[in-house]
Amino acid sequence: MFFIDTIELEGLGNRHYLAGGPRTAVAVDPPRDIDQVLAAAARRGVRITHVVETHLHNDYVTGGLELARVTGAAYLVPAGARVAFARVPVADGDTVALDAGLELRAVATPGHTPHHTSYVLREQGRPVAVFTGGSLLIGTVGRPDLVEPRLTERLARAQYASAHRLAAELPDGTTVLPTHGFGSFCSSAQAEGDATTIGAEKAANAAFTQDVDAFVAGLLTGLDDTPAYYAHMGPANAGGPAPVDLTPPAVADADEIAARLAAGEWVVDLRNRIAFAEGHVAGSFNFEADGKIATYLAWLIPWGKPVTLLAESAEQLAYAQRELVRVGIDRPAAAATGAPERWASENAPLVSFPRATFADLAERGTDGVVVLDVRRDAERAGGHIAGSVHIPVHEVHRRLGEVPAGTVWVHCAGGMRAAIAASLLDAAGRDVVAVDDGFDAAGEAGLTVVTA
The missing domain is CATH 3.40.250.10 (Rhodanese-like domain)
Incomplete structure (x- = not known):
């Protein structure tokens, strides 16, 4: 018998896995704070003998190197990933014996990165699950534009080929266990659902329901903004992240x-x-x-x-x-x-500053105020308030001078990003009203919502 435990990080939209048998286990794409993985292993009463990375991550700092050091586990990293620390390089087709008839088989699945590798978990030679990292996700695939702009289309086509390779080599009932796709910006689209299989993806994922040219065109068209900090994650992971220090900071009066x-x-x-x-x-x-x-x-x-x-x-x-x-x-x-x-x-x-709803804005009217939309481009394309100014929240701080004079009613899709932007404007001395409301309420309140 085997087990697979999921460690979910909702804030980053990622999942990490601990899988194994009665005595030993492998950790897949572990988070920086490895105490969660160690606790999961302790609950199972197993020893972590292997730590594997599907790729050099762009959206978080890995805990893989430190977890391997603490546990004495072998640290498996795709051979094509250039790193500055000792590790076990993994190539396509490599296998690792785990416990009680379990083994991992590496499958090269380039696309999210050139060196991306998935790992098939087999029990007595039968595939039961595949850890797909940023390759095949639930209903979508990992984005191919995080490495080098000139490689983006080539990697998009590689994503398509990698998905088809997994589908060709694995039974339909094989469980698909991605790292990204649960809110992570490493996903090319928002994943829908909580679990999937190879068969389910073949029936619904655009990587299988479209031809390669249509898939690539749709994938590249749908790519959204990339968080600026992603530029620092790859180098941190390649250099070998230091252990974390979660002790309380110095107290400020x-x-x-x-x-x-x-x-x-x-x-x-x-x-x-x-x-x-x-x-x-x-x-x-x-x-x-x-x-x-x-x-x-x-x-x-x-x-x-x-x-x-x-x-x-x-x-x-x-x-x-x-x-x-x-x-x-x-x-x-x-x-x-x-x-x-x-x-x-x-x-x-x-x-302090006031909060309001879209109904409040409709009652007041938009004449004489600035309506600032801080959603991303793709969200705004689906509909926006007529006459509103658009600056995505991640650009507000460096574009404060572009916000027109007057009281600023700032909104997003639900309220959280509007609050961030309102605080930035408030700190800069602007009069703000934070719209804490769902955007669907804008049209319902009588505000003119247009698409263009």
């Missing part, structure tokens, strides 16, 4: 918070957007701890800029730290917990 703001550092308030709007330290930014903080803070912050975290509890602070180390923001410069009154000072007082 109100005067230090004010001094860090004055120095141009980022002070990030982790509380929910309602609490932030009601009262926050002037100049601080709002990235909700449970609102994909790793993706959006890492995307927006100038890389390497010191960050101070403000949290309502030690638990919220610890959660945010864990999320951030996964994308290479290793140590906050300082932190404070408690109520915002404890963080404020004469030089950085408490301020």
Whole structure:
């Protein structure tokens, strides 16, 4: 008998796996904070003998090197990946014996990266699952544009060929276990569903239902913005990530918070957007701890800029730290917990701004105000409020000067990104109203929604 445990990181939209038999196991694409993987192995009572990577990841820092060091496991990395540390290079067709008749077989599946490798888990020679990393996902495939622009179309065609190779070599009932596709920007489209098989993908995935030219054209047309921090993930993974330090940061008092703001550092308030709007330290930014903080803070912050975290509890602070180390923001410069009154000072007082709905905007009318849409290009293409200004949230900080004069009513698709943008504008001294509402409500409220 075999087991497969899934370790899901909802914030980054990834899944990691521990698979094995009665005594030993293999970890697949492990996250930076390896304690989760070690805990899963302890619950199973197994020893991790192998750690495998499907590719050099672009959206998170791996814990593979450290997990192999801690456990003494063999560290398997695709042979084509250029890395600066000792590892076991894996080539197409290589097999690794695991436990109780289990083995892994490497299958070259280039496309997401040139060296991408999937791993077929076989029990007594029979394929039972395939770890597909960023290759074949649920209903889609991994994006091919993260390595080198000149390679994008070639890699898109390779993705198509790799998907067909898996389908040709594996039975329809084989479980497909991707790393990406659950909200990760490494996915070429949003994956739908929680589980899949080779047979299910053959019936529904565009990689199988379209010819190669139509597939490639659709894939390339549908590619969305890439988080800026992705540029730092590949080099970090190739160089060999250092162990994480999740101990609490140094405590900052109100005067230090004010001094860090004055120095141009980022002070990030982790509380929910309602609490932030009601009262926050002037100049601080709002990235909700449970609102994909790793993706959006890492995307927006100038890389390497010191960050101070403000949290309502030690638990919220610890959660945010864990999320951030996964994308290479290793140590906050300082932190404070408690109520915002404890963080404020004469030089950085408490301020607030209003929240509203689309119905409120319709009642007020759009004349004389700036309606700022901070959704991504692809979202806006599906419909936008007539006369609205468009700056995606990840561009707002460096394009503040492009926001027209006047009170800014800022919206996204649901409210979280609008709160980020509103905090950036508020810190810059603009009068803002954060629209905390679903975009579907805009048309229902009577606002003119156009597509063009």
